[in-house]
Amino acid sequence: MRLLEALPATTELTRRESARYALLLAQATDKCEKPLLPCDSLLDVALDYYDDDERERAVALLYKGRLEVEMEQSERAIGFLLEGLEIIKKFPQDIETRKYLFSSLGNEYFDARLYEKAGKAYQELYKCCTTDKDKSIALNSLASFYAVTEKEDSALILQCKALEYAQISKDSAMIATIALNLSVEYSSKEANDTALYYARMSLQWLPGNKNRSDYHANIGNIFLDKEERDSAIYYINKKIEDSTNIKGRANALLNLSYIKEEQGDYQATTELLYQFVDIIDSIYFTEQSNKIQQLIHKYDSQTKVKEEQFKGQKKLRTAIACFTFCCFLIALFYQHRINKRKRLQLINEQNLKQAQEKLTSLETTIEESHRIVVLLQREHSTLIQEKEKNNQEIQERENQIKKLKEEKLALRNWLFKQSDIYKKIIKLSKQNVSSKKERSVLTDAELKKLKETVLDIYTDYIAGIKVQYPKLTDEDLLFLCLDEIGFSSQTISLCFGNIDTHVLAQRKYRMKKERM
Structure with missing residues (x-):
């Protein structure tokens, strides 16, 4: 290179x-x-x-x-x-x-x-594919295809086979990649122990010169699902330290803020959210730059096509011009011989007259252009001042809107926390039983009351979601509201009458497909 x-x-x-x-x-x-x-x-x-x-x-x-x-x-x-x-x-x-x-x-x-x-x-x-490494890459790609087409069992079989080929080839980077994919697949099935095993394997095999942020984030998410928040916080912080991707760093900061909020550390939550907002702003400007670069490339490609078309047209015009020019030379030759002196005198007079007219026209154009430039400079200065004033006013209004939104969200949460059904949910989330079957869940009447209470308090929030995703059911909207409030997956499952989170995971997967 x-x-x-x-x-x-x-x-x-x-x-x-x-x-x-x-x-x-x-x-x-x-x-x-x-x-x-x-x-x-x-x-x-x-x-x-x-x-x-x-x-x-x-x-x-x-x-x-x-x-x-x-x-x-x-x-x-x-x-x-x-x-x-x-x-x-x-x-x-x-x-x-x-x-x-x-x-x-x-x-x-x-x-x-x-x-x-x-x-x-x-x-x-x-x-x-002829080598073990190539076969592991191809099988890993096929596994991704089966995963998105809802053939999870086939995807797992192919990923395991891809891992075998990667281990035979002793390609540490490929082993780490496939082990990470296996970890994510098992995590989606809530097989957290198996997912953690492959996550640690992927981190163990990852070459030292590779970035480890995604691997730390995966382990952090697994510990978060296992409700081991201290371990989750540790790996999410490692993700933030190692991340070179600003989007990944933003997601990690947001997840960490949720954990801190659940722990009641609101000051840390606020600081993390401020960092998250700063990164989101940076992402916006980066994406704008990338879009501009893509447009430049697109226009360059179109320009090249037009240049090729222009070259073809130019060759045709050149041929026509040459033919015409030859004919003109022949006619000019005979005309020159017939009346050379008279023709030259007439041409000189016409050229002199045209030059004088062009000179007068250019002088007028220069004066007019100078006047227009002065006017444009004045207008430009005025527009800059107006723009600065408008930008300042927009910023002030955006700050007011942001503050009102925060107050509105806090008021909704306070209203919900005053309800009896909220106290019932908190009681359910704190129950300590030795077996899942002994867990208490909301009755149908309580679930109906919860739905009515939440849909009434969070009307504006729900209306916005319905506009974006009209296929969502009332239960889906209730789930989104409970998730927005900050309830854990286990607590939300109890609210829907389930003793474990399996049904909730299926709902999440279905909603994710519909929102895509």
Whole structure:
């Protein structure tokens, strides 16, 4: 990578050398896990040089597709990858390029929620695998496909098989990744002990140069489900310390604030929420920057297409112009011979007159432009002052709205806590019994009363959710309100008449699908 980047800019390369250099630089950049955007114009050179019957064109299309994936241009990315697969069919011995094309295409279909197409691409990917490491990657991808298509048992079987191949290949990074996926899958099934076993395995195998934030977050969530809050706080803090992803850091701060709120440490909760809000603001500006960069890339691509069209039109216009010019020269030659002196004198007079007219017109235009510039400068200064004043007023109103929202939420919570049904729920959450079957739950009448009380107090909150997700039932809305209040999963399950959280987990999964 350093050798390729160190190539002097003044070095003159032939088209063939430039195309080869583009492929080598794109491959090195991709292996180093760096953005491919700087290779965009070079890849265009390679695509322009190589034909459909050359293997190198398929390689160029692979990296062009991955570049479009980075720029979130899904349709263009899929188009390049499919074109690459059509070309690579002519070279059955090049299994490596075919494997990378199917891998990238499957991932793009998966992200676009085209799960059936993604599953077929991953199956073709598995057929291209020759090493244990490649098989573990393909099986892990297939397991993700089965997981989202509600075939959890098949997903677990494939993930276990993928883990076996990864262990045979002794690839520590792959072992850590698959063990993490297994941990998440078992955690979703509330098999917390098994999930914790694989979570610790993933952390044990993770190479020292890899970021551990996601692994710490997973263990923290498992301890949170096991209601071991001290351990959960420890790993969530580790997640915050190690995180390089600002979104992940924001989620960790939010989860930690919930725990602190349950523990009654409201000062720590407030500090964590302030940090969370600061990060959310930073994420907003980062996303805006990324959108601008994507738009620039999109317009650059459109410009290249227009340039190619313009070149074709220019060649046609040039041919027509040459033909016309030749005819004109012939006519001019004969006219020149007939009346040379008279024609030259007339042309000189006309040119002089036109030059004088243009000079007068330019002087008038310059004066008018100067006047307009002065006016625009004054208007610009006035607009800047008005903008500053408006921004200050907007900020003050936003602060007032935020304060009113907080007061409104606190008032709702206070009203609910004054109700008898709230006291009943608190009593249920504190019951200490030796067996789950001995736990008391809300009766149907109490559940009805709870529903009426919550839906009455949190009317505005519920109305906003209904607008976004109209398919949610009253029970779903009740669950969201109880979760917003801060009740634990076990307490909410008791409110719905269940002694464990299994039914609640199913509800969460269903609601997550509907809200997606």
